[in-house]
Amino acid sequence: MSIEGGRHASLGATARAAFLARCRAIAGDAQVLSGADCAPYLTDWRGRFTGAALAVLRPATTDQVAALVRACGDAGVPMVPQGGRTGLVQGSVPDASGDAVVLSLARMQRIRQLDPVNRTMTVDAGCILHDVQQAAAASACLFPLSLAAEGSCSIGGNLSTNAGGTAVLRYGNARALCLGLEVVTAQGDVWDGLRGLRKDNTGYDLRDLFIGAEGTLGIITGAVLQLFPRPKATLTALVALASPSAATTLLLLAQDSCGASLTGFELMSHYCLQLVQQQFPALPRPIKQEHPYYVLLEVASSESEAHAAHLLERTLATAFEDGVAQDAVLSSTLAQAQGLWDIREHIPLAQARAGHNIKHDIALPVSAIAGFIARTDAALAQHFAGCQVVCFGHLGDGNLHYNVAAPAGMHDADFLASQDAVNAVVYASVAEDGGSISAEHGIGALKRDALVRHKSAVELALMRSVKQALDPRNLMNPGKVL
CATH class of the missing domain: 3.30.70.2740 (Alpha-Beta Plaits)
Known part of the structure; x- marks a missing residue:
């Protein structure tokens, strides 16, 4: 079937019964959901679209994922890999045909290994991001990926969309935080690339091929994540500004002053804060006077709190002297810093309520x-x-x-x-x-048509060639990206 076809033949009653029986034999009766039991897996996070599914499959191991993929391949059933279902582009829910199965990795939440010397952690793809952060912290390490949805999003989803978040400035996107992958291919084979190597120059980089592919080339089932030393101190400031131009000037100033210690730099318009205040009035309002724009600035030091304070105070002093900053609030406690970040993190929630x-x-x-x-x-x-x-x-x-x-x-x-x-x-x-x-x-289904208009013909042809080579029957998350 051509990649752009998108449609797959529906199974007849007999074939459907045989297929579901095979899935139950692999994953267990209770882990093959149908009918109304599928409902929680079919609507995107924003509530804008609800699809349909032949069934929801809930494997517990990589071997079960591989066996289920082979069963789907034999029956010609398309698969929609799903993690925490927190995506915003309709990439992890099925279409309305009801021909596909949702393959949920929510049960795969093992932390397989933590190596504090190599500063790596090997995890199942279904691990919740917050749990990974906590496991790293328990070993005096830092896993820096940080998102508003970290309490429910999964590592597999983070990698399949190459998630960013608030720490990219210092640590990079999800791609930069992953050293190795375990992937079930469209043919049901398992590629074990769980190597905790920072240098591996042996041919094509398959890891980077699957990261950001949104489940259209294979299913990520495990990952080796890169850990970092925990900073000795982290300080946060909210800075009021007259314009986005002033914000970029402040960014350059902060980078020159703080170097690699600058770990966060978030821009927010006045309307964003107004929304948060309307929808969440209990949250703090640290700067009473209204300003057009604000920046949430974070500095982390590997030396001491005094060093972090010196860097941040020096940055703000220069910003005021140069007329860049109009007002600022500097956190003096962890609770105050969390209060400032809560304002930023509640912007998407305030939008949803509004x-x-x-x-x-x-x-x-x-x-x-x-x-x-x-x-x-x-x-x-x-x-x-x-x-x-x-x-x-x-x-x-x-x-x-x-x-x-x-x-x-x-x-x-x-x-x-x-x-x-x-x-x-x-x-x-x-x-x-x-x-x-x-x-x-990511692109998902929501931006698929726009991608065609904003990518060159050469780029699209190369992407389609990769898809055709790895998933020639278009069973992996069809209708997404391409």
């Missing part, structure tokens, strides 16, 4: 961000009068969450009908600066 919005997860050169915001804000105001832009993100690595909400008084459904038109305005502006339409959320 209503549906049109999300954009974009990447730009840092030097282009201020111009992009000014130009795109103006274009949206011209074409969609009264719309609200919720602009925040990881300025330090050029990643903005540039979301657009309905004008006051307009019903969400009416505004969402303009999604393609809004996307066209935003993506055209992204392209003008040589940016990307997906920085860390």
Whole structure:
């Protein structure tokens, strides 16, 4: 079947019964769900789409995953790998045909090995990110990947989307934090690449091929994660600014002053904080006077709290002297620092409570961000009068969450009908600066058509060649990415 076909023949009643019986023999009767029991696995996190599934399969081991993949291959049943189901681009839910199975890795949560000398941890793909962070901390190590969804997202999902988060500025995306993988191929074979090596120059880098592939080339079942020394102290400041241009100036100043100790640099518009205050009034309001933009700045020191304080205070002093900063609050306790981060982490939740919005997860050169915001804000105001832009993100690595909400008084459904038109305005502006339409959320089904318009013919041909070579029958997460 061609990759672009997307459709698979439905099983007849007899073939379906035989297929499900084989799956039950592999995973156990209780781990093959059907009918109403499938419901929790079929709706995307944003509640924008609900698919259908032939069944939900819940393996407990890599061998069971491989056996289930072989069973699906023999029956011609497409598979949708699923972790914590926290993705935002409809990449981990099936389509509406009901022909596919969901292959949930939620039961695979073993921490297989922790090597504090090599500073690595080998884990099942279903491990929850927060649990991995805690296991690292228990061994006086740090696993730095940090996301708003860390209490429910899984390592397999993090790797399949090459997740980013708030620590990319210092430690890199999920790809940079993974040394090795275990993957079940579309043919049901197991590739054991669980090597804790920082250098391995023996041919094509298969690890990087599967990371970021969103389950379309194979199913990640295990990973070797890179750990780091825990900093001796971490300090946080919230800085008020007049503009995004001032934020990029502050970023350069902080990088020059703090070097590798600068671990976080998050941009937030005033409207973001206003949303959080409206929806979560119990959260702190550290800067009472309103300012157009804010930056949450974090410094971590491997030496001492005094060293971290020196770096941060020196940065802020220069920012005020140069007229870059308008106000600032520096955390003096861990609770105060957590309170500042809670404001940032509650922005997506506040958006969800306030209503549906049109999300954009974009990447730009840092030097282009201020111009992009000014130009795109103006274009949206011209074409969609009264719309609200919720602009925040990881300025330090050029990643903005540039979301657009309905004008006051307009019903969400009416505004969402303009999604393609809004996307066209935003993506055209992204392209003008040589940016990307997906920085860390992936493509999934939601951005698949846009990808065709924003990737070159050569890039798309190469991607399709890889897909055809590894999954010629298009059984691995069909309809996603390509």
